[in-house]
Amino acid sequence: MSIQSNLQNIKSTLPELVTLVAVSKTKPVSDLMEAYNAGQRVFGENKIQEMVDKWEQMPKDIEWHMIGHVQTNKVKFMAPFVSLIHGVDSLKLLEEIDKQALKNNRIIDCLLQIYIAEEESKFGLDEEELTTLLASPTFKEMKNIRIVGLMGMATFTDNQNQIKKEFTHLKSIFDQSTIHNSQFTILSMGMSGDYQLAISCGSTMVRIGSSIFGGR
Numbered sequence: 001m002s003i004q005s006n007l008q009n010i011k012s013t014l015p016e017l018v019t020l021v022a023v024s025k026t027k028p029v030s031d032l033m034e035a036y037n038a039g040q041r042v043f044g045e046n047k048i049q050e051m052v053d054k055w056e057q058m059p060k061d062i063e064w065h066m067i068g069h070v071q072t073n074k075v076k077f078m079a080p081f082v083s084l085i086h087g088v089d090s091l092k093l094l095e096e097i098d099k100q101a102l103k104n105n106r107i108i109d110c111l112l113q114i115y116i117a118e119e120e121s122k123f124g125l126d127e128e129e130l131t132t133l134l135a136s137p138t139f140k141e142m143k144n145i146r147i148v149g150l151m152g153m154a155t156f157t158d159n160q161n162q163i164k165k166e167f168t169h170l171k172s173i174f175d176q177s178t179i180h181n182s183q184f185t186i187l188s189m190g191m192s193g194d195y196q197l198a199i200s201c202g203s204t205m206v207r208i209g210s211s212i213f214g215g216r
């Protein structure tokens with residue numbers, strides 16, 4: 001199957017209000033251009049340098065999403081152009097994003113990553129850390145970041161009940177959030193293997209890689 005037909009198939013199953021992030025990490029620019037020419041404008045990468053390289057080579061009407069774990073010292077490289085940072089999991093990182101956004105005279109949209117899986121390897125804030133972050137004066141003073149939603153990754157398992165439980169948990173945290181801005185609308189959950197389940201649990205943004213571009 002071609003990238004174009006994979007994209008069409010997936011898009012035909014997505015509700016209108018669900019945004020598709022085409023996860024293009026490790027794939028060559030020629031593959032991304034195939035998706036671009038099929039109409040895709042939102043791409044997700046998990047390494048900052050790779051995203052910068054692709055941004056330099058590709059058309060400028062693309063929205064670039066950073067979906068991976070972010071190292072604080074690399075924020076400056078993507079600050080001029082990144083559209084959305086999905087994996088924000090500490091106040092320290094948020095402070096750096098705020099600082100670099102100010103330097104670039106812009107506001108950078110961020111999702112807070114919440115830890116919902118039963119695996120030690122996944123990044124993210126637990127509920128207590130989320131509450132602490134949102135209550136901190138440092139957070140309240142930041143002017144150049146905007147928290148527009150939450151992101152989470154379910155446990156890598158075939159157990160649909162467990163994945164559903166984890167997505168439902170994230171949805172309830174999202175619904176109960178105390179973040180008061182009208183742009184707090186994005187719930188980023190679901191990948192190639194579990195996006196339909198994620199959508200049924202309330203996802204508004206799915207991050208799909210291998211089902212579009214093939215295995216990595």
Ligand SMILES: *Cc1c(COP(=O)(O)O)cnc(C)c1O
Pocket residue numbers: 023025046067068153190191192193207208209210211
């Ligand atoms: C790689 C990746 C994806 C896409 O995974 P696929 O299984 O290839 O769809 C989604 N989210 C994150 C955070 C990723 O790192």
